[in-house]
Amino acid sequence: MLKINNLHVKLEEEDKQILKGLSLEVPAGQVHAIMGPNGSGKSTLSYVLSGRDGYEVTEGEAHLDGESLLDMEPEERAAAGLFLAFQYPVEIPGVGNMTFLRTAVNAQRKARGETELSSGEFLKEVRAKAAELQISPDMLKRPVNVGFSGGEKKRNEILQMAMLAPRMCIMDETDSGLDVDAMRLVSEGVNALRSPDRSFLVITHYQRLLNHIQPDVVHIMSNGRIVKSGGPELALEVEENGYGDLLAEAG
Amino acid sequence: MTATTDLDVREGVDRETVETVQNMGSYKYGWDTEIEMEYAPKGVNEDIVRLISEKNGEPQWMTDWRLEAYRRWVTMTEPRWALLNYPKIDYQDQYYYARPKSMEVKPKSLDEVDPKLLATYDKLGIPLREQMILAGVEGAEAAPAEGRKVAVDAVFDSVSVGTTFKDELAKAGVIFCSISEAIREHPELVKKYLGSVVPQSDNYFATLNSAVFSDGSFVYIPPGVRCPMELSTYFRINAENTGQFERTLIIADKGSYVSYLEGCTAPKRDTTQLHAAVVELVILEDAEIKYSTVQNWFPGDEDGKGGIYNFVTKRADCRGDRAKVMWTQVETGSAITWKYPSCILRGNESQGEFYSIAIANNWQQADTGTKMIHLGKNTRSRIVSKGISAGQAQNTYRGLVTMHPRATNSRNYTQCDSLLIGDKCGAHTVPYIEVKNTSSRVEHEATTSKVDDDQLFYCRSRGMDEEEAVALVVNGFCREVLQALPMEFAMEAQSLVAISLEGSVG
Numbered sequence: 115m116l117k118i119n120n121l122h123v124k125l126e127e128e129d130k131q132i133l134k135g136l137s138l139e140v141p142a143g144q145v146h147a148i149m150g151p152n153g154s155g156k157s158t159l160s161y162v163l164s165g166r167d168g169y170e171v172t173e174g175e176a177h178l179d180g181e182s183l184l185d186m187e188p189e190e191r192a193a194a195g196l197f198l199a200f201q202y203p204v205e206i207p208g209v210g211n212m213t214f215l216r217t218a219v220n221a222q223r224k225a226r227g228e229t230e231l232s233s234g235e236f237l238k239e240v241r242a243k244a245a246e247l248q249i250s251p252d253m254l255k256r257p258v259n260v261g262f263s264g265g266e267k268k269r270n271e272i273l274q275m276a277m278l279a280p281r282m283c284i285m286d287e288t289d290s291g292l293d294v295d296a297m298r299l300v301s302e303g304v305n306a307l308r309s310p311d312r313s314f315l316v317i318t319h320y321q322r323l324l325n326h327i328q329p330d331v332v333h334i335m336s337n338g339r340i341v342k343s344g345g346p347e348l349a350l351e352v353e354e355n356g357y358g359d360l361l362a363e364a365g
Numbered sequence: 366m367t368a369t370t371d372l373d374v375r376e377g378v379d380r381e382t383v384e385t386v387q388n389m390g391s392y393k394y395g396w397d398t399e400i401e402m403e404y405a406p407k408g409v410n411e412d413i414v415r416l417i418s419e420k421n422g423e424p425q426w427m428t429d430w431r432l433e434a435y436r437r438w439v440t441m442t443e444p445r446w447a448l449l450n451y452p453k454i455d456y457q458d459q460y461y462y463a464r465p466k467s468m469e470v471k472p473k474s475l476d477e478v479d480p481k482l483l484a485t486y487d488k489l490g491i492p493l494r495e496q497m498i499l500a501g502v503e504g505a506e507a508a509p510a511e512g513r514k515v516a517v518d519a520v521f522d523s524v525s526v527g528t529t530f531k532d533e534l535a536k537a538g539v540i541f542c543s544i545s546e547a548i549r550e551h552p553e554l555v556k557k558y559l560g561s562v563v564p565q566s567d568n569y570f571a572t573l574n575s576a577v578f579s580d581g582s583f584v585y586i587p588p589g590v591r592c593p594m595e596l597s598t599y600f601r602i603n604a605e606n607t608g609q610f611e612r613t614l615i616i617a618d619k620g621s622y623v624s625y626l627e628g629c630t631a632p633k634r635d636t637t638q639l640h641a642a643v644v645e646l647v648i649l650e651d652a653e654i655k656y657s658t659v660q661n662w663f664p665g666d667e668d669g670k671g672g673i674y675n676f677v678t679k680r681a682d683c684r685g686d687r688a689k690v691m692w693t694q695v696e697t698g699s700a701i702t703w704k705y706p707s708c709i710l711r712g713n714e715s716q717g718e719f720y721s722i723a724i725a726n727n728w729q730q731a732d733t734g735t736k737m738i739h740l741g742k743n744t745r746s747r748i749v750s751k752g753i754s755a756g757q758a759q760n761t762y763r764g765l766v767t768m769h770p771r772a773t774n775s776r777n778y779t780q781c782d783s784l785l786i787g788d789k790c791g792a793h794t795v796p797y798i799e800v801k802n803t804s805s806r807v808e809h810e811a812t813t814s815k816v817d818d819d820q821l822f823y824c825r826s827r828g829m830d831e832e833e834a835v836a837l838v839v840n841g842f843c844r845e846v847l848q849a850l851p852m853e854f855a856m857e858a859q860s861l862v863a864i865s866l867e868g869s870v871g
């Protein structure tokens with residue numbers, strides 16, 4: 115599904131290398147987790163994959179189902195099935211959450227040559243999915259993320275993910291700021307989406323999320339590279355001992 | 366926006382034209398109607414003024430009124446204080462009167478109107494048949510498409526083509542007709558109110574309009590009547606090298622209410638065209654007028670060629686206590702916009718509101734705002750202005766708030782936001798504030814920002830292309846004003862915002 119090979123990324127504006135030869139492969143149907151110290155480049159990876167401006171790829175490549183991601187516009191990557199749940203979701207004043215969602219859903223359908231959803235169909239679907247995530251009708255009407263609490267913003271990201279039904283879901287610290295119940299809701303939402311042709315890349319600092327969403331592989335990222343990969347037990351090790359030993363061991 | 370009509374237009378022809386329209390690029394109203402026109406000779410002089418008056422079958426007092434204005438106009442000079450840069454206008458190099466030949470003998474009913482004219486309005490989505498308008502507003506997803514009646518007066522170049530729902534309105538005592546008809550049929554009202562809000566001598570463009578205005582709309586709402594439907598006028602400039610000078614007069618008598626909409630479009634032409642309108646609103650005790658404009662005159666092409674020069678004087682006089690007026694404008698068209706819809710808050714506790722979206726893209730220049738003149742006690746005014754500049758455009762908000770010595774305990778609140786798209790455009794805010802008593806308060810807030818890259822990326826990461834993303838973010842920025850529009854116009858205005866920003870990114 116997602117294949118990243120020797121990715122080198124620097125900031126466009128300054129001479130600062132952030133990703134330094136990162137390689138990673140997430141096969142279809144699998145859930146991979148990325149853990150790593152603050153500043154190791156996890157969010158940068160997610161931004162570069164989804165096409166944000168300000169980064170320069172100096173080496174390496176990334177493919178989604180064989181298609182080279184890095185040559186595509188952000189909206190083309192979205193239409194190809196890539197989705198990023200943001201670590202810091204963006205507020206858009208004056209734009210109703212529902213309007214935003216419908217514009218996004220229909221833009222992707224149009225890009226894929228499908229017919230647009232009627233407002234009736236859309237409404238039905240969004241209401242059902244919002245209810246599962248306990249997102250109130252009021253929150254659907256309010257401007258996108260404006261005045262949402264931290265946890266509400268994260269749930270809203272998962273609602274978008276559920277509506278857009280991407281094949282490759284990247285979640286950047288979706289668990290940060292969630293209370294225990296919200297964590298369960300979000301995990302249930304994610305687990306419901308798990309399928310043989312959908313993959314997840316879950317960036318997190320906490321093993322707790324991985325109790326709910328069982329990863330197939332856990333990667334440890336440090337200083338712009340994956341330094342170690344292993345099974346779910348790797349997350350437990352981080353939780354207990356921190357990164358010190360792991361990083362020392364990786365050199 | 367409109368339900369299908371029963372217009373007798375040959376189908377094949379229409380489809381072809383529609384396709385041509387769609388191929389014309391971003392200004393979708395840029396086509397013209399090939400129609401046989403009757404023109405007055407080019408230029409303006411006393412004979413032309415007399416001719417216009419005669420063509421409209423006006424009484425002598427009206428002819429005299431026009432001539433007086435004309436004689437004053439020749440002594441005046443064109444104002445140049447606005448932040449607008451345009452070549453000298455040759456007032457003798459245009460036509461001041463153009464009407465479709467078929468309108469020479471005024472059609473008695475729509476069945477007698479030239480089908481080409483009807484087709485023009487049909488293509489514009491303007492209902493000349495009496496019918497329901499279907500509307501749904503973005504954001505109000507739950508609202509089902511609902512039929513509402515809107516009465517239309519359609520002005521094509523210099524003449525009114527027809528007014529709908531007249532009979533039904535007459536039952537309520539409402540007069541809604543073209544101003545030329547009002548001059549003939551309701552001289553007492555016209556004599557009493559015409560020029561009473563915007564005097565002949567007001568300013569260069571208003572004075573010119575007073576001399577040569579050819580048509581426009583007239584509304585009278587009797588005391589205590591809530592107008593049973595929305596009223597609207599659609600102005601269409603079609604003829605080349607022709608100025609349009611329309612005149613609108615609306616009188617809301619004591620305790621009455623009316624909501625009035627105005628829409629404007631013009632064909633794409635590479636020469637500029639002059640439009641100088643005057644709108645006068647008279648609001649008596651406890652009455653209220655809502656006046657909404659969606660101005661989409663041709664803005665000129667990407668290189669700044671052609672477009673409408675839009676010099677408009679709009680003013681509301683809240684003559685009675687507790688009178689209320691609300692101006693809402695969405696200004697997306699015109700090469701040059703010079704327009705300051707104003708409120709004279711004469712009555713005690715009268716209220717004026719001004720909601721504005723002004724979009725300037727490519728080489729457009731807009732200098733627009735409002736004047737709130739507080740004369741009565743406890744008067745209130747509110748200004749919400751959203752200016753969007755893109756391309757090489759310049760957008761100026763110019764607003765005046767005055768509190769006269771007598772206007773004690775009055776309040777004004779002004780919110781003025783500018784949004785810049787790209788780095789070659791400009792936004793300017795020029796507030797003038799005069800407070801001449803100690804109990805009144807004026808608040809002014811202004812912001813200028815660039816369209817936010819993070820917001821655009823967020824939208825694009827969800828699958829919207831850059832233009833869609835910009836349109837969405839800008840519509841959000843304008844939301845407060847869009848919400849002030851009647852539902853019939855809100856949707857249209859939203860898509861207009863998107864259309865007028867096409868090509869502004871990337």
Ligand SMILES: Nc1ncnc2c1ncn2[C@@H]1O[C@H](COP(=O)(O)OP(=O)(O)OP(=O)(O)O)[C@@H](O)[C@H]1O
Pocket residue numbers: 125132150151152153154155156157158159168201
């Ligand atoms: N636009 C930028 N300008 C300057 N430095 C940047 C920029 N973007 C990223 N960085 C730097 O790159 C490094 C990686 O940042 P990134 O946000 O990818 O880390 P992270 O692994 O997601 O951290 P966290 O766990 O705290 O979310 C950090 O040192 C950060 O300061």
Ligand SMILES: [Mg+2]
Pocket residue numbers: 156157158201286287
């Ligand atoms: Mg991060």
